[in-house]
Amino acid sequence: MRQKISEYIIESAIKLSGFVIIGFVILIFLFLLKDALSLFGTYSAGKFLFGTNWLPISEPPKFGMIPLLLGSIYVTFGAILICVPLGVATALFIAEVAPRSIKQILKSLVEILASIPSVVLGFIGIIWLGPFLKTTFGLTTGMCGLTGSLLLAFMALPTIISISEDALVSVPRTFKEAAYGLGATKWQTMWRVMLPAASSGIIAGVMLGIGRVIGETMVVLMVTGNAPVMPTSILQPLRTLTATIAGEMGETVSGSEHYYALFTVGLVLFIITFMINFGADLSLRKARQ
Amino acid sequence: MIVPLFLAGCDGDTDPNGPNGFIQIKGSDTIVNAEQMVAENFIKIYPHIAIAVTGGGTGVGIASLINKNCQIAGASREMKSKEINTANKYGVHPFETVVAFDGVAVIVNLNNPIDKLTIDDLHNIYTGKIKNWKDLGGKDIAFVLLSREVSSGTHTYFKEQVIQLGKKTSKEEFLPGTLLLSSSQAIVEEVVSNEGAIGYLGMGYVSGRTKSLMLDKGKGYFSPTVPNVISKQYPLSRPLYFYTDGDPNNLTKLFVDYALSEQGQQCFKSSGFVPLKDNATENK
Numbered sequence: 001m002r003q004k005i006s007e008y009i010i011e012s013a014i015k016l017s018g019f020v021i022i023g024f025v026i027l028i029f030l031f032l033l034k035d036a037l038s039l040f041g042t043y044s045a046g047k048f049l050f051g052t053n054w055l056p057i058s059e060p061p062k063f064g065m066i067p068l069l070l071g072s073i074y075v076t077f078g079a080i081l082i083c084v085p086l087g088v089a090t091a092l093f094i095a096e097v098a099p100r101s102i103k104q105i106l107k108s109l110v111e112i113l114a115s116i117p118s119v120v121l122g123f124i125g126i127i128w129l130g131p132f133l134k135t136t137f138g139l140t141t142g143m144c145g146l147t148g149s150l151l152l153a154f155m156a157l158p159t160i161i162s163i164s165e166d167a168l169v170s171v172p173r174t175f176k177e178a179a180y181g182l183g184a185t186k187w188q189t190m191w192r193v194m195l196p197a198a199s200s201g202i203i204a205g206v207m208l209g210i211g212r213v214i215g216e217t218m219v220v221l222m223v224t225g226n227a228p229v230m231p232t233s234i235l236q237p238l239r240t241l242t243a244t245i246a247g248e249m250g251e252t253v254s255g256s257e258h259y260y261a262l263f264t265v266g267l268v269l270f271i272i273t274f275m276i277n278f279g280a281d282l283s284l285r286k287a288r289q
Numbered sequence: 290m291i292v293p294l295f296l297a298g299c300d301g302d303t304d305p306n307g308p309n310g311f312i313q314i315k316g317s318d319t320i321v322n323a324e325q326m327v328a329e330n331f332i333k334i335y336p337h338i339a340i341a342v343t344g345g346g347t348g349v350g351i352a353s354l355i356n357k358n359c360q361i362a363g364a365s366r367e368m369k370s371k372e373i374n375t376a377n378k379y380g381v382h383p384f385e386t387v388v389a390f391d392g393v394a395v396i397v398n399l400n401n402p403i404d405k406l407t408i409d410d411l412h413n414i415y416t417g418k419i420k421n422w423k424d425l426g427g428k429d430i431a432f433v434l435l436s437r438e439v440s441s442g443t444h445t446y447f448k449e450q451v452i453q454l455g456k457k458t459s460k461e462e463f464l465p466g467t468l469l470l471s472s473s474q475a476i477v478e479e480v481v482s483n484e485g486a487i488g489y490l491g492m493g494y495v496s497g498r499t500k501s502l503m504l505d506k507g508k509g510y511f512s513p514t515v516p517n518v519i520s521k522q523y524p525l526s527r528p529l530y531f532y533t534d535g536d537p538n539n540l541t542k543l544f545v546d547y548a549l550s551e552q553g554q555q556c557f558k559s560s561g562f563v564p565l566k567d568n569a570t571e572n573k
Contacts, residue, residue: 253347
């Protein structure tokens with residue numbers, strides 16, 4: 001009897017915390033939505049969504065989101081190009097090729113990589129990586145999209161590596177044995193059998209990594225130069241959605257147009273990351289089946 | 290970038306009946322280091338008062354004052370009439386105290402042969418009318434324009450005085466390609482490593498690692514030095530302010546008075562700013 005009661009209490013406590021979390025997410029979303037949509041009472045939605053000038057303290061202010069959105073897309077896309085091949089290859093190496101001793105060392109190194117605070121990476125970007133890229137590529141300044149992409153790729157790598165590695169390890173042994181039995185080489189097995197079999201998990205890892213990249217703030221605020229310009233190349237300074245919120249939120253008076261505009265930028269960011277995480281979730285679910 | 294600092298006196302052998310409480314100071318990154326020094330000396334005298342000093346930019350300080358998140362807002366520009374209206378609507382009545390003077394230094398890389406510019410040159414550079422140092426007789430390197438974020442009072446001051454040349458009706462803006470950096474130190478680092486860079490910041494951040502240009506606004510070229518700022522001959526000279534809600538009272542009065550006292554002014558001086566000349570109270 002007593003056991004039944006305690007079980008009931010524990011069960012409801014767990015249920016309650018689950019509901020509380022869901023409640024929080026919904027409340028955050030509603031809060032964001034309310035303040036974000038308040039912008040459109042005084043500022044036209046068309047000008048916000050398609051405007052190409054972000055001039056928040058001018059008279060009259062202009063809140064055109066396009067340069068910020070493109071800035072985020074450029075930096076994120078650059079980071080994906082770097083971290084996806086590198087991450088998946090590392091996962092393959094850890095899961096399939098590396099001897100046991102190296103495997104353990106590599107796994108803990110990846111975890112250490114995950115624990116580097118983003119502000120430290122930002123410092124490295126300002127002091128070393130930026131000037132290095134400037135001289136290497138003959139750029140006008142090292143504060144550009146590429147510097148941000150490289151550092152963000154570093155930040156996304158641990159997520160991609162550990163989830164992809166998990167996916168590869170959980171591919172049934174029989175797949176591999178069958179491939180070897182048919183005379184496939186190690187490389188053929190990895191490329192044609194293991195990767196496709198683990199693809200859903202790998203895609204989920206990649207998407208979570210992208211989610212991290214697009215939401216990261218400190219690094220991009222520090223190294224991308226934050227110029228609110230329509231970017232034409234990843235080698236020029238640009239400004240992202242996150243850096244705009246972080247750079248300007250402190251100076252806005254709550255209830256002002258600028259304040260609402262930043263919330264609207266936040267809503268756009270929320271929708272993007274929500275879609276990416278949703279995609280990752282779908283693919284993880286597919287992987288489990 | 291935000292540099293929070295929390296100071297509290299902890300000497301046991303002081304008068305326990307002295308004034309006690311908490312003061313939050315927020316605002317201009319230009320004077321945050323000087324405020325910090327004033328605060329450190331202040332709590333030696335009043336160990337029961339805790340002071341938190343945070344930067345973030347003048348805009349941040351003014352917004353915090355209006356949102357009632359701080360008692361004193363440090364500012365490197367005057368409050369705009371629009372901001373004062375907003376403040377009044379929130380029941381806050383900003384009171385201005387000039388605490389020191391500053392010159393906005395324009396800095397370039399040490400290898401840059403250019404030593405002086407007119408305000409019009411500077412205007413043309415920052416609005417994109419000229420693109421390359423060779424147009425001014427320098428090396429064939431494109432300008433890399435550095436600025437602080439829009440939350441910075443120095444950004445606003447520079448925009449009014451250089452981009453719009455002091456004309457209220459002007460609609461000119463910084464060239465969109467201008468890099469908006471999150472701290473004065475980031476500007477210094479970029480100028481040190483980049484020969485094409487040009488940036489501006491408060492005198493307190495000037496060091497031997499960069500070169501400060503002489504500027505001319507029709508009265509000859511002047512360097513951003515203490516005498517030139519005192520005489521207002523340096524074209525980009527400006528006051529630095531503390532804003533409080535209403536007249537400073539109790540704790541804030543104690544602190545503002547200390548900042549205006551000889552010891553307080555000494556802190557501004559050693560941080561690279563220009564102290565108020567004679568008796569501080571006459572300058573308001």
